[in-house]
Amino acid sequence: MRAKETADRIRSMEIRGAAEIARQAALALKDEALAYQGKDAAGLFHALDEARQTLVASRPTAISLWNGVQFVMKGNDRETDLDLLRTITVRRADEFVKRSKEALDIIARIGANRIPDGAKVLTHCNSKAAIGCLIAAHRQGKNIQVFATESRPWRQGILTVNDLAKAGVPTTLIIDSAVRHIMKDLDAVFVGADTIASNGAVINKIGTSQVALAADESRVPFYVCAETFKFSPKTMFGELVKIEERGSSEIVKPGEIPDSVKIFNPVFDATPPEYIDSIITELGVVPPYAAYEIIVKEFGQEYIFTE
């Protein structure tokens, strides 16, 4: 799928999930490289750079998307041979997708080890990384029960309970406002991440920070499952993570409320590091305060100045 169509489908949430939008963006760059009809490397680079901008603009606050396209584009501006530039772009896109899928498998194995037999675990929204841990624990033969929030307004919790039920995991759907009511009966919370800042704060689906607060109050361990490309090199250089706001039509139907009522629809919120027990990555289980070191290790400093 070319960049324009991929960007449209990301914008409309047809393609969603922090990791999936990054993988699809990488593959869109690959398809742009394969479809390029021009005769020189500079022309291909220009086309790829335009595609990169189109993709990043589709969900401008998603660092996974930005990291994914940066991974594919890194060093492309120095390549002067057309065939080589095309080959390198295709190879790096495939490598990003492969690494990201391997990371999911590793996170699932590691995360499952943190779930004791008999545990009741809560998850919020629809994170493939978090769900992978829950399914892996179930496959280890542990008798676990999962509680999944509905996750208004997009109700991604419906996707989550379908994923879990398909894998045979005993699952209960709850509305978002039931979280505190049931927290005292739970043993762990597993959520994903859209972005992790250099200070260890986790930006994830709106409501995550309330779940973390309730978990902290009840002394329930709160785990974040995230591939390293969810960490934001931009934050290391002082950029604040912008919280995406989406339209009012996601919350109410036309005519349902008076025009004078404003609607505020933030998509994500930030959970401070002090509410997070550990972040489970493909590099292992790390404290949130290790975020800075992960960013330096994975991205180095050169990334930040390319945009």
Ligand code: RI2
């Ligand atoms: P994985 C999603 O964002 C959710 O916030 C989820 O927790 C996060 O991405 C991570 O998902 P959205 O695209 O990458 O639904 O673990 O806004 O699948």
